[in-house]
Amino acid sequence: MAVSYSINIHFSHYFQISPTxxxxxxAFNISLINDLPLFIDPFLLFxxxxxxxxxxxxxxxxxxxxxxxxxxxxxxxxxxxxSWYTFREVKQTWLGFSETGNKGSGLGxxxxxxxxxxxxxxxxxxxxxxxxxxxHLEKLCLIREGVGRDNISDFTTNLIKEFLLEYTQTFALRYxxxxxxxxxxxxxxxxxxxxxxxxxxxxxLPYYDGDYILLTPKNILTRDDNWINKTDLIKDFDRIAxxxxxxxxxxxxxxxxxKQLPKNPTARDKSKAVxxxxxxxxxxxxx
Numbered sequence: 001m002a003v004s005y006s007i008n009i010h011f012s013h014y015f016q017i018s019p020t021x022x023x024x025x026x027a028f029n030i031s032l033i034n035d036l037p038l039f040i041d042p043f044l045l046f047x048x049x050x051x052x053x054x055x056x057x058x059x060x061x062x063x064x065x066x067x068x069x070x071x072x073x074x075x076x077x078x079x080x081x082x083s084w085y086t087f088r089e090v091k092q093t094w095l096g097f098s099e100t101g102n103k104g105s106g107l108g109x110x111x112x113x114x115x116x117x118x119x120x121x122x123x124x125x126x127x128x129x130x131x132x133x134x135x136h137l138e139k140l141c142l143i144r145e146g147v148g149r150d151n152i153s154d155f156t157t158n159l160i161k162e163f164l165l166e167y168t169q170t171f172a173l174r175y176x177x178x179x180x181x182x183x184x185x186x187x188x189x190x191x192x193x194x195x196x197x198x199x200x201x202x203x204x205l206p207y208y209d210g211d212y213i214l215l216t217p218k219n220i221l222t223r224d225d226n227w228i229n230k231t232d233l234i235k236d237f238d239r240i241a242x243x244x245x246x247x248x249x250x251x252x253x254x255x256x257x258x259k260q261l262p263k264n265p266t267a268r269d270k271s272k273a274v275x276x277x278x279x280x281x282x283x284x285x286x287x
Contacts, residue, residue: 009033011215014208015180025171027215030094032208038095039153040160041222052163053220060159063191064119071120078109083197085112087158087188092214095221096153107154162190162201168215169203182207 010029012019022029030036045057067084070076076084087107089096157164165186172181181204188198205212260273 011206011213015176015206017175021175022171022215025175025215026217026219027167027171028218028221030213030215032094032213035091035094035096038221038223040095040156040216040220042152042156044220044222045156045160048219056160056163060156063159066191066193067116068119071116076116081109081112081116085115087154089154090157090161090164090214092212093157093164093216094213095157095216107151107158111151111155158188161186161188164214164216165189165201165203165205167217168205168213171215172206173204176206180206182212184212186212 010019010031011017012022012029014032019029028038042057042060045053045060048054048057067076070080070084085107086109089107183202184205184207185200185202187200189201191198203212205214207213260276262269265273
């Protein structure tokens with residue numbers, strides 16, 4: 001006689017709720033075994049017609065403008081860099097890259113220093129762009145090696161964490177049983193622009209394996225690279241350079257690029273040369 005085993009893999013399985021309910025709510029039915037290679041793309045917030053998502057993007061840009069102002073004034077010492085720029089991975093979404101479970105590296109001081117430096121040098125006009133339609137978080141990391149969609153997603157997730165907490169709490173109180181929930185104090189929920197620090201708050205959330213869980217709307221997730229990404233930036237460099245209207249700048253750009261390239265350059269040589277050119281002419285990033 002065959003024996004049937006039932007394994008709780010997804011959120012719906014573990015919490016004994018129909019996947020259809022999660023689908024109709026608009027959330028992604030996450031796996032509670034391992035992170036899934038899905039990422040929150042801030043451009044999907046920017047490009048959304050949903051006022052809630054548009055406001056989330058506006059709030060992200062407001063915070064980055066705050067960081068830029070502090071960067072320009074030179075007020076971000078090591079302690080403030082840690083407070084304002086570093087974030088733990090929001091592992092409770094069960095999204096992103098991890099070898100096992102849902103634990104990632106988060107955003108440490110390397111990310112903090114690079115972003116602070118870029119905000120008052122390469123991206124000194126962030127929030128007041130003249131060429132692009134709006135400001136975009138992704139461009140802050142376009143030229144830094146080792147920063148990809150996972151880092152952008154981590155940063156975005158932390159900056160919209162209050163929304164994700166409220167989104168999940170609303171679902172949990174509506175559809176889950178009281179014994180499936182825990183009252184949780186969560187750190188770094190919202191930023192207070194008067195006191196210039198992150199505050200905490202308390203939520204009723206789904207609880208699994210010693211930790212709370214966050215649900216994420218499906219329509220802000222991507223499994224591919226971010227809409228704005230370094231790979232396309234390097235690949236499309238020639239087209240970007242041609243689009244610059246100032247002939248003098250175009251000539252300077254081409255001359256600088258040629259000086260960076262060795263004889264018989266490899267693909268890696270070209271990538272390094274293009275990155276150096278963007279550092280020298282940051283306005284190209286806008287184009």
